[in-house]
Amino acid sequence: MKTESHYKNNVFRNLQKDYRIEFRNKYAFNLSVSFAVISTLAISLTAGGAGLSVKIQAVLLWIILFFSGMNGLSHIFIRETEQDTDLFLRLVSTPETVLASKLLFNIFLFFILQIITVPLFILFLNIEIKALIAFIAGAVAGGIAIASSTSILAAITSMSGGKSSLFTVISFPVILPVLWVASDSTANSLSNADYTGCQNIIFLLAFSVLITAVSFILFNYIWAEE
Amino acid sequence: MPLTIIFAFLWAPEAEILGDTGRLLYFHVPAAWLSALAFIMSGIYSILFLRGKSNNVRLQEEKAFNSSVIGMIFLVIAIISGSIWSKVSWGAFWNWDPRQTSIVVLVLIYIAYFSLRAATDNNPKRGRLTSSYLIIAMAATPFLIFIIPRLYLSLHPADTIINSEVKIHLPPEMKITLLLSLLSFTLLFMYLFRLANRISKVKLEIQNRPEEFINEK
Numbered sequence: 450m451k452t453e454s455h456y457k458n459n460v461f462r463n464l465q466k467d468y469r470i471e472f473r474n475k476y477a478f479n480l481s482v483s484f485a486v487i488s489t490l491a492i493s494l495t496a497g498g499a500g501l502s503v504k505i506q507a508v509l510l511w512i513i514l515f516f517s518g519m520n521g522l523s524h525i526f527i528r529e530t531e532q533d534t535d536l537f538l539r540l541v542s543t544p545e546t547v548l549a550s551k552l553l554f555n556i557f558l559f560f561i562l563q564i565i566t567v568p569l570f571i572l573f574l575n576i577e578i579k580a581l582i583a584f585i586a587g588a589v590a591g592g593i594a595i596a597s598s599t600s601i602l603a604a605i606t607s608m609s610g611g612k613s614s615l616f617t618v619i620s621f622p623v624i625l626p627v628l629w630v631a632s633d634s635t636a637n638s639l640s641n642a643d644y645t646g647c648q649n650i651i652f653l654l655a656f657s658v659l660i661t662a663v664s665f666i667l668f669n670y671i672w673a674e675e
Numbered sequence: 676m677p678l679t680i681i682f683a684f685l686w687a688p689e690a691e692i693l694g695d696t697g698r699l700l701y702f703h704v705p706a707a708w709l710s711a712l713a714f715i716m717s718g719i720y721s722i723l724f725l726r727g728k729s730n731n732v733r734l735q736e737e738k739a740f741n742s743s744v745i746g747m748i749f750l751v752i753a754i755i756s757g758s759i760w761s762k763v764s765w766g767a768f769w770n771w772d773p774r775q776t777s778i779v780v781l782v783l784i785y786i787a788y789f790s791l792r793a794a795t796d797n798n799p800k801r802g803r804l805t806s807s808y809l810i811i812a813m814a815a816t817p818f819l820i821f822i823i824p825r826l827y828l829s830l831h832p833a834d835t836i837i838n839s840e841v842k843i844h845l846p847p848e849m850k851i852t853l854l855l856s857l858l859s860f861t862l863l864f865m866y867l868f869r870l871a872n873r874i875s876k877v878k879l880e881i882q883n884r885p886e887e888f889i890n891e892k
Contacts (some may be wrong), residue, residue, distance in 0.1 A: 503743035605804050609795040617861045618790050626818045656818055667807040670725050
């Protein structure tokens with residue numbers, strides 16, 4: 450019981466630390482948000498009010514979210530190696546607590562990103578949502594799936610020299626099923642009022658659980674020094 | 676083992692003449708099967724590498740890499756032959772049915788794996804990073820290959836029907852040739868794999884004890 454509360458405390462402490470550092474110098478966060486805003490505006494402007502089909506709207510939304518996530522989600526680990534704080538983090542916390550806190554932080558970051566991007570997208574592209582609850586649930590489940598599967602890949606990227614273009618390359622094949630299912634879920638919730646999206650949401654959550662489990666098994670090998 | 680390979684090589688081309696129109700079948704199906712097999716083998720060697728504690732652990736990582744290099748070659752063969760076949764029978768080089776999608780993901784995983792390996796050159800953690808990546812990718816692919824085609828079965832009915840019809844109406848001669856071709860391709864893969872492994876073994880030996888080899892020269 451004591452170890453469990455200790456574990457929770459450690460995770461919470463790491464989370465607090467990451468939150469402070471990341472929002473003191475909002476470099477990564479600003480970059481992803483501005484990327485999302487710029488691409489939304491660019492699409493809206495170049496489409497010029499042309500009516501895009503429901504499928505295209507959903508695909509565009511998820512591509513914007515994917516690439517803005519790619520800009521922000523890797524920073525949490527890359528920052529540790531860039532500022533040489535990873536050694537210290539290895540000393541004070543166990544690998545599991547590090548991964549748990551980074552994972553929660555990435556989910557939180559992606560959630561904020563979605564809160565900013567999705568309304569903007571709806572506003573600028575004149576999107577009409579038929580099934581609101583399914584739309585929100587699909588977006589949240591997709592966000593959790595993307596954030597949880599990229600956390601471990603961000604760790605790999607940071608350990609291999611921290612090139613963010615590498616992060617995009619290695620994340621894409623892993624996230625592809627998520628993008629596929631999430632955009633399908635969004636498209637259905639935009640076009641069909643009776644759509645519940647249970648199947649897609651279960652798929653996304655099952656995917657996140659599996660990848661998170663694999664991440665916890667593998668993280669020790671990636672994080673620990675030989 | 677070498678005898679079997681020579682036997683299969685000499686035998687397989689003769690048998691392939693049997694099928695006139697569907698000759699591509701004997702190249703395309705084994706190549707696609709091998710690319711998936713090579714991927715699974717790289718994943719297994721990655722697990723062995725991460726779990727292993729003996730002194731030839733590095734060889735496991737090299738084996739995973741060798742397997743995926745050979746897999747990539749077969750993957751390219753499978754894609755080229757597949758898209759030619761697709762043009763002939765379905766009218767387009769590419770039409771995103773579930774199998775084509777899963778093969779594209781396989782290509783992307785291989786590309787990502789190779790770039791990760793290239794980026795971690797001279798990194799002491801290279802083996803751990805690339806092996807972990809392969810295992811994560813292997814954990815994600817079942818979703819693409821088995822679950823998504825089932826979720827979206829209604830969207831792609833033509834493909835599964837065509838495929839199952841081909842399987843049902845396959846005459847016994849073609850079946851035997853296909854099985855033989857699968858066998859010979861697998862043996863070819865094993866042969867190449869062993870060859871590549873021997874090269875990497877020698878490389879590792881030279882890296883471990885450079886002075887001996889320099890003296891001999």
